[in-house]
Amino acid sequence: MRILIVEDATDMAEAVAIRLGRVGMACDLAETVEAAEDFLAVQRYDAIILDINLPDGSGTELLGALRRRGVGTPVLMLTALFSVDDRVSALDLGADDYLVKPFDQRELEARLRALLRRETDQKTEALNLGSLTYSPANLTATLGPDALELTRREATLLGALMRNAGQVISKERLYDSLFAFEDADVGVNAIELYIARLRKKLAGSDVAIVTQRGMGYRIDGP
CATH class of the missing domain: 1.10.10.10 (Winged helix-like DNA-binding domain superfamily/Winged helix DNA-binding domain)
Structure with a gap:
């Protein structure tokens, strides 16, 4: 499986990529909205891990643009914001799940697996x-x-x-x-x-x- 991680905190993004790599997920890293769009223009992904606050824009804006283009790839939003309104807004735009920073990498991995199972309509692990x-x-x-x-x-x-x-x-x-x-x-x-x-x-x-x-x-x- 192939995952796009859109996150400008390089150390955290690399740590996530290493952990997901250990369970068989190939990860590409994008630090900006522009870089993410470049990846998405040439590659199909099974899921996207998307930060809300990025140097050149908002992850929610990128999410909205993807959904308007009919891209249905599962998206897990990462946010340091605790506002319920912010989280609801992301879900309304088409996010499939969200996780508040700081988070336990085991939880991120579990939520991502759940999204991927849901996407493939798998009701069982095996x-x-x-x-x-x-x-x-x-x-x-x-x-x-x-x-x-x-x-x-x-x-x-x-x-x-x-x-x-x-x-x-x-x-x-x-x-x-x-x-x-x-x-x-x-x-x-x-x-x-x-x-x-x-x-x-x-x-x-x-x-x-x-x-x-x-x-x-x-x-x-x-």
Whole structure:
């Protein structure tokens, strides 16, 4: 999954990005409204973490502009303001949730996971396909009674495939779910390596990753 963090407090934003990275979320950081718009012009995100007070404008103004353009990406607002009116205003503009600074990073992570589950209409943590079960909450998977040994990126890739079981996902879209802009030195063909690793771990089971030549990959079950 790919997250855009719009926050001018660099230390805090980087700390959030590191923590989310540990649970398989690739994060891009924007310190201004202008930088956020640049990211949004070229990249699709699964969620946006958006500060209200930014150096060149208001996060609520950016939120309003996004909603007017029909962008429905889930938005978690960050605010140092305690006014109920401010929070209600953000929600009325289309924010999906808000968090008051200072906050516990565990709470931010939990709220973000809730937004992402809501967006994909998942009612349960676990995703199942044949004998394969994947847990987005802790990036783990089991194949029958056995736990699969997965790296963070292998688990993230498996999750992207599982959420779209039976559907072809392009190599570029899978790449975007694993790598942030700061990983630009990692080529898109790296996806082939991770796909090969997953196939090896699923070998002999009732679940397989299929290559649709020229289009991408899909995961199929019984």
